[in-house]
Amino acid sequence: MDIEEGGVTVRVPEARDGASEGTGGGVFFNPTQELNRDVTVAVLRAYHEREPRVATYLDAMAASGIRGVRAAGEGYDVTCADVDPDAVELAASNLAKNGLDGETARRDVNALLYDDGPFDVVDLDPYGTPIPFADAALANARNLVCVTATDTAPLCGAHLNSGIRKYGAVPRNTDYHPEMGLRTLISALVRTAARYDKAARPIVSHVSRHYARTYLELESGAQAADGSIDQLGYVDTCEDCLWREPTLGLIADPVETCPICGSDRVLTAGPIWLGPVADAEFTRSVREHVTDDMGEAKRARTLLGTVARELDTPTHYDQHRLYKQWSEPAIGMDEFVDRLRAAGYEASRAHYRGTAVKTDASVPEMRAVLLGEDD
Numbered sequence: 001m002d003i004e005e006g007g008v009t010v011r012v013p014e015a016r017d018g019a020s021e022g023t024g025g026g027v028f029f030n031p032t033q034e035l036n037r038d039v040t041v042a043v044l045r046a047y048h049e050r051e052p053r054v055a056t057y058l059d060a061m062a063a064s065g066i067r068g069v070r071a072a073g074e075g076y077d078v079t080c081a082d083v084d085p086d087a088v089e090l091a092a093s094n095l096a097k098n099g100l101d102g103e104t105a106r107r108d109v110n111a112l113l114y115d116d117g118p119f120d121v122v123d124l125d126p127y128g129t130p131i132p133f134a135d136a137a138l139a140n141a142r143n144l145v146c147v148t149a150t151d152t153a154p155l156c157g158a159h160l161n162s163g164i165r166k167y168g169a170v171p172r173n174t175d176y177h178p179e180m181g182l183r184t185l186i187s188a189l190v191r192t193a194a195r196y197d198k199a200a201r202p203i204v205s206h207v208s209r210h211y212a213r214t215y216l217e218l219e220s221g222a223q224a225a226d227g228s229i230d231q232l233g234y235v236d237t238c239e240d241c242l243w244r245e246p247t248l249g250l251i252a253d254p255v256e257t258c259p260i261c262g263s264d265r266v267l268t269a270g271p272i273w274l275g276p277v278a279d280a281e282f283t284r285s286v287r288e289h290v291t292d293d294m295g296e297a298k299r300a301r302t303l304l305g306t307v308a309r310e311l312d313t314p315t316h317y318d319q320h321r322l323y324k325q326w327s328e329p330a331i332g333m334d335e336f337v338d339r340l341r342a343a344g345y346e347a348s349r350a351h352y353r354g355t356a357v358k359t360d361a362s363v364p365e366m367r368a369v370l371l372g373e374d375d
Contacts, residue, residue: 005034005066006041007293008073010094012064027087029064033125035296035303036213037067040123040146042300043204043215044074045289046282047121047144054120054143060109060133061126065091069098076121078102081109110136118142129154129166131188138193138200141218145200147189150211155181157269172269174237174244176315178207178352183314185212186273190228199224204286205277206307207352214277234270235315238263242325242363246274246314260364276312283308306351311358316350317366319357326367333357336370343369
């Protein structure tokens with residue numbers, strides 16, 4: 001069937017419930033990833049203003065080629081790669097259908113990156129983990145690597161051993177598990193880039209609909225790579241009173257008992273990325289490049305606006321969990337944030353879920369402000 005998306009018309013296979021691009025056994029098209037693709041196009045527009053010399057874009061898992069077609073429509077010199085011959089044929093057809101130039105390649109993307117790279121922008125959107133492609137992408141990209149991970153259960157610690165194997169970290173299934181997954185992903189990518197004396201800095205990131213997506217700007221040099229490693233560390237989290245504490249550094253020093261409530265149910269996660277997951281100024285620029293011809297324009301603007309306003313604190317709290325802990329009915333989220341700010345604390349809503357909040361206030365401090373009492 002033919003669909004229109006973001007100003008282009010592409011032929012895609014009939015969508016199957018639960019199917020995602022790259023699952024194998026045929027070429028799949030995932031309509032629920034339109035938000036992901038709309039944000040990607042807005043990032044490509046904003047990034048071209050930031051770095052006018054960027055020109056080449058690799059759609060590393062092309063499937064129908066819709067990402068590559070949309071990037072070509074933005075003026076990028078596109079290569080669509082896939083190991084499936086039907087996918088390569090479909091991507092070529094869709095480029096031609098829209099009168100756009102672009103290359104297609106039936107190649108394993110790792111081999112292609114080493115043989116035909118570097119590319120200015122490399123986009124990894126695999127089914128599941130991107131880690132098997134991370135070395136080749138980060139070694140052979142000049143400016144920007146865009147990465148999607150759909151294996152959120154390993155990333156957030158719900159499937160702990162799988163997360164340890166794939167990402168070389170210990171993720172933990174906490175109240176802030178969406179952010180745990182994103183920061184585990186960024187950590188793995190930052191450490192991979194550092195092996196090639198490159199710093200990878202996230203300039204936009206988000207977690208949406210069971211996937212994590214991050215856009216990493218690269219800077220070459222051992223000193224820059226060391227600086228990115230310096231933003232990795234560990235987080236201790238109490239499962240009982242919800243206390244948590246981040247610690248920079250690659251040597252873990254886990255807390256045995258919670259310093260607030262004395263519980264021994266303390267989880268230590270890491271190494272995860274403790275730095276900002278987005279550049280606020282660039283994220284605002286991306287938001288400005290969302291246009292009304294995008295099917296998910298409203299959601300994209302809301303998402304990017306929230307990401308741009310988020311505090312850089314490395315974890316968020318779930319407001320409903322806090323009030324359940326306090327055995328009190330929850331107030332509105334805007335009032336919740338406003339009360340913390342009025343008391344002199346930094347606070348913002350977070351994009352991870354509707355009840356997510358970031359603040360520099362501790363749990364006892366929040367309780368004192370919101371309930372008018374000490375813990």
